[in-house]
Amino acid sequence: MIHSASDDTAIDVAIIGAGFAGLNAARELEKRGLRVQVLEARDRVGGRSRPGQLNGVTIDTGGQWVGVGHERLTRLAQEAGAALVPQYGKGRKVLQVDGKARTYTGLIPPVSPRALIEMQLALVALRHLQKKVDAARPWESALAPLDNETLASWQKRWLRSRGARAIFDIGVRAVFCARPGQLSMLHFLSYLAANHSFDYLISAEGGAQAATVQGGMHQLTTHLARQLRTPVLLEAPVMRLEQSDTGVVVTHGKGTLRATRVIVAMAPSMARKIAGDPVHTARDKLGERMPMGSVIKCLVAYATPFWREQGLSGEFVSDTAPFSPVFDHSPADGSCGILVGFFDGPEALRWSGDPDGRRRAVIESLVAAFGPAAATPVDYIDHDWIADPWSEGCYVGLPAPGALTELGRALRAPHGRVHWAGTETATAWTGYIEGALASGEAAAQEVALALQAER
């Protein structure tokens, strides 16, 4: 379009990052007839989703769930010909609080009546509070001063029994891969507002963990990447951006290209690694104050899903075992049993860099939950997202207390010719693949309009 005939490397839009956000932005821009190049640091597309092989089954070592209401993601799965499988949840769940493991069915965990009442009151209060926060601009809400408090401070006032605190902590850690003491109360409410409710976020049936993609989430990013006219350039980390009045020079691991506009589709803290023009801006400072969550994802295969025979669903949550939560992720053909689970928050930090130790900790946790049969797996795989050089943590960047009110306005605001995508920038379904897809659409629209205005 605007590239000069003399420079055949000039394109309309360079997109940095081939996760769901970047790939969807590329697709949307190509639909509009624009010349696009996606640059990816890794040797694969998919970003924070990532396939793996376990006992001959292709599984997800990264993002895996499709939530109720994740419409873009559901459509994309259909388009890619990938089946969605409801998360298995038949049978009793295992809850371990203060070292005691108990099983239960339904939605009500076996804790004291007082803990249950406190939890219910807290959830009602949160639903009331989240309504006052616009997830697209929480810093403008009447509750913006809550950015100066942590979720832990709020929780301390509302939950006084050990049981209620333990259950709430487990839920927060599972959703954010961080403890309540690390989270801004405003950010927490904004996240709830963007994702229906806290109940939704921690639920399988009817919630954010409703279904998985048979054969793996990577089928969807591969499908997106294959559709592009210009193939994704892999192993091409972007080192530098330099802006001029007419375009941006992008220096990457495999050379240099000129683009009229750029979309950075990376987590805000990772975007800080790019030198040149976008640094030392408000967006850069925001990235400095949005550290990534901490998580290691582990999958364990057994000859059979033996827990099902015991009447257990495979769901296990604990405030004492290091490896929690755990879910059943056995293949639909019943060829073997697979449990998937997480070290999150401080437990992930503790076990990062110790692959042997954490494998032992996984098995010990599973034996505590499901009995001695869990001691003899047939295969094991994990992925330490903290040590992943192109993610440095998962699932998302978490604005530290004070960051959103001081710098939140920079989250989506273009910096000259540089625009932003990635699930952190989504105004709905923030933190999920659905949000990543939506953020790619929004950035594509913004860039297309800007290019039109320049003509």
Added chain:
Amino acid sequence: MIHSASDDTAIDVAIIGAGFAGLNAARELEKRGLRVQVLEARDRVGGRSRPGQLNGVTIDTGGQWVGVGHERLTRLAQEAGAALVPQYGKGRKVLQVDGKARTYTGLIPPVSPRALIEMQLALVALRHLQKKVDAARPWESALAPLDNETLASWQKRWLRSRGARAIFDIGVRAVFCARPGQLSMLHFLSYLAANHSFDYLISAEGGAQAATVQGGMHQLTTHLARQLRTPVLLEAPVMRLEQSDTGVVVTHGKGTLRATRVIVAMAPSMARKIAGDPVHTARDKLGERMPMGSVIKCLVAYATPFWREQGLSGEFVSDTAPFSPVFDHSPADGSCGILVGFFDGPEALRWSGDPDGRRRAVIESLVAAFGPAAATPVDYIDHDWIADPWSEGCYVGLPAPGALTELGRALRAPHGRVHWAGTETATAWTGYIEGALASGEAAAQEVALALQAER
């Protein structure tokens, strides 16, 4: 020592960063007969201290004060032949709260009796609390759970009057270049424990701003640098560290060197920019959760220190003017009048990248404080520490809520052959030049012992 004869670039210790910490570590190691090379990214030594020229006077655009009890720094000034000048403080101070400017003398600001009582009770409570926190290992204290709360949450309970909150906020912002909502209460108490008390930190006479160095702080780092047998290598940013069983390969802007051990004497968040072995460790994750404070330092020269004639000390603090606090920094020879002040926290973020706007805001704030004579300066200089590519903020890295308890143990723990210095790692006088000097000494001692043990 341990370097092989075949490789003449091999040394005992490479030190990254030529601020007070790195230079002092180098001096201590050379005293022990070790071969040291200091590598510095900037074109000067001094780190977060930095000289400037204003109306023919050499002033400090970075760290400037010597506090009572800063013994290493005081000794170093003597050694360098630099005189210490008490901070000027004769006359009435100006306090602006809610837009009203009032003058006062002594230690008691003109706020309501209720505000004064609340402030006093809060200060007593803080002195009581800080005693329970060991600044060398706050995460082990009985008060460690306060890492899950912000200082703002604590302050809200203790200070209920507007006046008390305003005064407290001003003090916190002046000390940390951040608002109370950003600070972990545990980190705040640890900082007080490391630096005597909150009163000390916000005071000139008898406190952290007791004196300045006539002719500028840079004389002291220049003195340290000149003493070194091997000159500091400037404009040599370190890009990569690779460790083996016998040493570390240091890749920097001017080449490569081999050292048996390395001291990284940088702020923890800046240390994250070095690729290779130290990344994706607990120290790296801690750095991710220690964003720098935000500050722009500005100095304004007038023909005379006209405020003195009005019976004013030049001290001005405000909760409404963007430019506060302000102090008299006129040269001892009375050749002109100089005011020095700061945009800190959100005000610094707001004015970063707008040099003309902030200069106007400085003058407007000074006119509001000292009258129309402040409208006609003869010279002006500032330094935006947020935009400084080798600092990315000042004065120090601030552990976000939750960071110290999860990762604080990694602050000083060596990572193989890589050791840590810098004022953030100091166990006393943390955040001050005195702490930087002490941290350099401690790192040198640690490295010398490690080298001895290897022989």
